[in-house]
Structure formats: C-alpha cells, structure tokens
Amino acid sequence: MAEAQFKVFRGEGAKGELFEFPVEVTEGMVVLDAVQQIQSRHANDLAVRWNCRAGKCGSCSAEVNGKPRLMCMTRMDELSLDVPVLIEPMRGFPHMKDLVTDVSRNYEINKKIRPLTPKPRETDGTYRMQQEDIERIQEFHKCIECFLCQNVCHVIRDHSVKEFAGPRFLIRIASLAMHPLDTLNRLKELKDVFGLGYCNITKCCTEVCPENIKITDNGIIPLKERVAGAFYDPLAWLWKNLTSNSKKIPEKNK
Amino acid sequence: MQRNISIQHPNRSFLETTRIDNWWVGPLLTSIGLLAFIFYSTWAAFQNEHYQWGPYLSPFYAPLLEFEWWPLSPAFLILWAPAGFRFTCYYYRKAYYRSFFLTPSACAVGARPQKYRGERFLLVFQNLHRYFLYIALIFCVILSYDAIVSFSFENGLGVGVGSIIMTLNAVFLTAFTLGCNSLRHLVGGNVDCYSCASFGHQRYQAWKFVSLFNVHHNFWAWISLFWVGFTDLYIRLVSMNIITDYRIL
Known part of the structure; x- marks a missing residue:
C-alpha cells in the first residue's frame, strides 16, 4: 500500500500553519478520503466541510496543490505523490477554521437578485416553452454552488471588489435574463449593481467549474453583449431614441 | 505529526501561488506569440514593397488602397481594422489580460x-x-475574392502553392470571424424566446451554427493569426525571388 504525505492548512481566523500528515493511499481514493483519514487518525478536530461525496453538494471546495477543486472529485492518482499534497481552504473568502471558510457573502449577493417574474399564464392556465427556448439556461441550472468560481475570480480574490457579484451570480442572472417567461429587464442592474464591467473574461471561473459550465462564453459574454447593446452601442442608442416611444417599451424586449 | 512552515491566510501578493504545475508556460507562450506577430506585421507594413507577386496579394495589403495623398505604406490604411477586431476580441482580451496586464x-x-x-x-x-x-465580415469577403483571384495566372487558371496558402488564409479568417461572440449575440443570442420571436427558428439555427465555431474560437484565433503572417511571408519571399512558387496545376 502506497503512502503519501499531505500538508494541511490548520488555524483560525486569518493565521494558520501547514501540518504534515502521512496518508495510506488505496485504489480509487479521492482527496476527501485522505482528509477524512487524517481527521480520524491524526487530527480529530480538523474542521472540514463535506456532504455528498459525489460532486453534487458543493461542500468540499478547497485548494489542492494551489488549484481550486472539489476534494471529493479529485482522484489521488491524478496527483504527483513525489511531493507532499498541499490542502488549503479557499482563499477568496474569509477564513474561519482549518479548511472551512465563511461563504455567507454569497448568500447576501443572492438576495439582491430579483426572482423570476413570469408573464401571465396562457388561457388554459399553463406555461408553454419549447426546448430550443430553454436549452441555453439548462446549462446554468447545473450549478451546484460550490463557489469555486467565486473563489478563483481575481476580482474577488485579489482586488476584493465589493460591487462585483461574481461568476456564480452572473450565471444565475443569465439564467433569469434568458428565460423565455421572464418579464424583467435586468441590464441596468447588471451594469450598476452587479458590476458586470469588472469581469475581464480571463475565464478562470470556467476552468475550475466542476460542472463544466461555460460560465464566460455562454453566460457572462452574452450578458456583456446585451449590456453593450443597451448602453454602449451608439447606433443602437440612436435607433432607440429615433424609433421608440418610452410609454410603449415593454419591460423586457423579446 | 510534523509541524511545518507558517503561512498567512489569505495571501494576495503579486504572483503568489501554491500551484506546483508550470502555470507560467501558458502566458509566456502567449506573450511570445503575440509579440512575434506584432513585430512582424509592423515591420511588414513599413516595408511598402514585396507584397504582390503574380495573382498573389499579401493580406496585410488587401484591399490594395494606393492614393497619391497617402505618403505611407498602404498597409496602414487597412491594418487598423483587423487589429481592432483582434484587440477587442473576447478571446484575445483574455490572452493579453493574462499575459501582458497580469490580471491575473x-x-x-x-x-x-x-x-x-x-x-x-x-x-x-x-x-x-x-x-x-x-x-471584419467585409474583410472576409475581400480576402475570399483575393483567394479566388490567386488561381488566375497570366497563362490561365492554375493552382500554385500560394493559391492554396491564400485560400487557407481566407478560410481560417472566416472561421475565426464566424466564431465571434458579438456575431453569436447578433444572430440569435439576444433572443430569449425563439418560439415567440420573428424568424425565431432561423435565428436559433444561426446561433447554433455560430456556436460551432465559437466553441473553438481560441483555436481559430491562433491559426488565423499565424497563417495571415505566414501568407504575407510566403508572398514576400516569392516576390523577392528567395523562393519559387511551385505550380501544382
């Protein structure tokens, strides 16, 4: 049975230390198994969040050898065991204890997003949508809220821009803005409240997404194009002013 | 259990990371690639000669705009447009924000x-x-026309190596342009309800078509960038009699 060395960040608040632990590696093992082995054999008070062990609850987000990953979806056989495996908490959020961080800011941002406001039901009391209408937003609904994208985004991680909602919530807004039933125009708040312009599309959010959601290409860039059309396109602005009667403008242009 | 080094958390200093892979290779290669193209294209634009041979015209000089009132190379009259297209392209933005701006x-x-x-x-x-x-869409038409013209030699129709190079150049640039995120938005990305909108089904199909190229936008961005430079170099070398254009047919 192979043995690996793990360096695990331990501490409370903003300060901590790396502790080295031996781990017995077995076939099919993932990093979360190793962390739980450390917890059971060497450090019973090691704080770590986990739940489903199947990459669907988004609880065990951490940084493995410096890369934001879900521990339960990171197989040991994809890591080099020649050097100690480094496990750290997500650096984009305030540290609480050991591998646990305070992600509550995310829930505060979420509260600011206006919920789906559907158009009236059809005469038979139903809503009808075609597959082609909802195909795009189905991808966004795969999000498990692991917040790895929020963690890796340099706007939050390095620059601490409070006005920026972050990739996860831009994807949530995209799923509402592109919804065929939604009636709200969300472009102004995207620009002014959720700070879409802060994103410089360096695509780290897409790189770390465990659900392989094309966050930038399919979510953020289409939103940027919509905002560009509404606020930064001089010809579109001219056309709108020449042709529109503000009283007749619907809340959302279909 | 062994105690090891201490670290502050979080640590946000410049270039600080605990990644152990060669993360710097990507931005380094991107910098080298972009700088090489910028230097070569600028040099080629300043040359103001050796951009034509037989039916071949360098894409840096296409369309050929020669005016008496313009004292500089004709390349400068057109290069601002493709340069602007690439500079504001979402893929290239990622590339140079990472490689040159270091954010991150x-x-x-x-x-x-x-x-x-x-x-x-x-x-x-x-x-x-x-x-x-x-x-850029207009340029795709112009370069495609130039590619067709490149098969027309003095002694009739034929196929030279340069004809194939120019044709591939038009294909690569068109594929890059067809994958543009702005085009994807304009053809159908701005529609929320395809089944309700005018020409909704057609716009959905157009959006899907552009998405096919958009998925590989970075590939088309690099291959078209390399090939446009290579096309100019090939025509320049043939024009300077350093190499001979081989006639296949």
Missing part, C-alpha cells in the same frame, strides 16, 4: 496590484467590438 497571469496566481476597474472607464471601448466585427 494564471488562475489562483496573485494578480498585479492596482486600483482595479475592469472593463470600465478606459477599457469601456472594448464594447465597440461589434463595429470591428462588421468591418
């Missing part, structure tokens, strides 16, 4: 410290990408 150079690597404003204020002009797209 790689994921989970400390970004360059600055008063970060994103694509607001000075960089708000990036939103004009769609206007460069309109011009």
Whole structure:
C-alpha cells in the first residue's frame, strides 16, 4: 500500500500553519478520503466541510496543490505523490477554521437578485416553452454552488471588489435574463449593481467549474453583449431614441 | 505529526501561488506569440514593397488602397481594422489580460496590484467590438475574392502553392470571424424566446451554427493569426525571388 504525505492548512481566523500528515493511499481514493483519514487518525478536530461525496453538494471546495477543486472529485492518482499534497481552504473568502471558510457573502449577493417574474399564464392556465427556448439556461441550472468560481475570480480574490457579484451570480442572472417567461429587464442592474464591467473574461471561473459550465462564453459574454447593446452601442442608442416611444417599451424586449 | 512552515491566510501578493504545475508556460507562450506577430506585421507594413507577386496579394495589403495623398505604406490604411477586431476580441482580451496586464497571469496566481476597474472607464471601448466585427465580415469577403483571384495566372487558371496558402488564409479568417461572440449575440443570442420571436427558428439555427465555431474560437484565433503572417511571408519571399512558387496545376 502506497503512502503519501499531505500538508494541511490548520488555524483560525486569518493565521494558520501547514501540518504534515502521512496518508495510506488505496485504489480509487479521492482527496476527501485522505482528509477524512487524517481527521480520524491524526487530527480529530480538523474542521472540514463535506456532504455528498459525489460532486453534487458543493461542500468540499478547497485548494489542492494551489488549484481550486472539489476534494471529493479529485482522484489521488491524478496527483504527483513525489511531493507532499498541499490542502488549503479557499482563499477568496474569509477564513474561519482549518479548511472551512465563511461563504455567507454569497448568500447576501443572492438576495439582491430579483426572482423570476413570469408573464401571465396562457388561457388554459399553463406555461408553454419549447426546448430550443430553454436549452441555453439548462446549462446554468447545473450549478451546484460550490463557489469555486467565486473563489478563483481575481476580482474577488485579489482586488476584493465589493460591487462585483461574481461568476456564480452572473450565471444565475443569465439564467433569469434568458428565460423565455421572464418579464424583467435586468441590464441596468447588471451594469450598476452587479458590476458586470469588472469581469475581464480571463475565464478562470470556467476552468475550475466542476460542472463544466461555460460560465464566460455562454453566460457572462452574452450578458456583456446585451449590456453593450443597451448602453454602449451608439447606433443602437440612436435607433432607440429615433424609433421608440418610452410609454410603449415593454419591460423586457423579446 | 510534523509541524511545518507558517503561512498567512489569505495571501494576495503579486504572483503568489501554491500551484506546483508550470502555470507560467501558458502566458509566456502567449506573450511570445503575440509579440512575434506584432513585430512582424509592423515591420511588414513599413516595408511598402514585396507584397504582390503574380495573382498573389499579401493580406496585410488587401484591399490594395494606393492614393497619391497617402505618403505611407498602404498597409496602414487597412491594418487598423483587423487589429481592432483582434484587440477587442473576447478571446484575445483574455490572452493579453493574462499575459501582458497580469490580471491575473494564471488562475489562483496573485494578480498585479492596482486600483482595479475592469472593463470600465478606459477599457469601456472594448464594447465597440461589434463595429470591428462588421468591418471584419467585409474583410472576409475581400480576402475570399483575393483567394479566388490567386488561381488566375497570366497563362490561365492554375493552382500554385500560394493559391492554396491564400485560400487557407481566407478560410481560417472566416472561421475565426464566424466564431465571434458579438456575431453569436447578433444572430440569435439576444433572443430569449425563439418560439415567440420573428424568424425565431432561423435565428436559433444561426446561433447554433455560430456556436460551432465559437466553441473553438481560441483555436481559430491562433491559426488565423499565424497563417495571415505566414501568407504575407510566403508572398514576400516569392516576390523577392528567395523562393519559387511551385505550380501544382
């Protein structure tokens, strides 16, 4: 049975230390198994969040050898065991204890997003949508809220821009803005409240997404194009002013 | 249990990371590739000669705009348009924000410290990408025409190595342009309910078609960048009699 060395960040608040632990590696093992082995054999008070062990609850987000990953979806056989495996908490959020961080800011941002406001039901009391209408937003609904994208985004991680909602919530807004039933125009708040312009599309959010959601290409860039059309396109602005009667403008242009 | 080094958490200093892979290779290669193209294309534009041979015309000089009132190389009359298209392209933005601006150079690597404003204020002009797209679409037609003309030699129709190179150049540039995110938005990405909108089904099909190219936008961006430079180099070398254009047919 192979043995690996793990360096695990331990501490409370903003300060901590790396502790080295031996781990017995077995076939099919993932990093979360190793962390739980450390917890059971060497450090019973090691704080770590986990739940489903199947990459669907988004609880065990951490940084493995410096890369934001879900521990339960990171197989040991994809890591080099020649050097100690480094496990750290997500650096984009305030540290609480050991591998646990305070992600509550995310829930505060979420509260600011206006919920789906559907158009009236059809005469038979139903809503009808075609597959082609909802195909795009189905991808966004795969999000498990692991917040790895929020963690890796340099706007939050390095620059601490409070006005920026972050990739996860831009994807949530995209799923509402592109919804065929939604009636709200969300472009102004995207620009002014959720700070879409802060994103410089360096695509780290897409790189770390465990659900392989094309966050930038399919979510953020289409939103940027919509905002560009509404606020930064001089010809579109001219056309709108020449042709529109503000009283007749619907809340959302279909 | 062994105690080891201490670290502060969080640590956000410039280029700080605990990644153990070669994360710097990507931005380094991107920098080298982009700088090589910028230097070569600028040099080629200043040359103002050896851009034509037989039916071949360098894409740096296409369409050929020669005016008496313009004292500089004709390349400068057109190069601003493709340069603007690439500079404001969403893929290239990622590439140079990472490689040159270092915001960040790689994921989970400390970004360059600055008063970060994103694509607001000075960089708000990036939103004009769609206007460069309109011009780029015209260039696709012009370069395709030049590619067709490249099969027409003095002694009749034929196929030279240069004809194939120019044809591939038009194909690569068109594939790059067809994958443009602004085009994807304009053809159908701005529609929320395809089954309700006018020509909704057609726009959905158009959106899906552009999405096919958009998925590989970075590939088309690099291959078209390399090939446009290579096309100019080939025609330049043939024109300078350093190499001979081989006639296949």
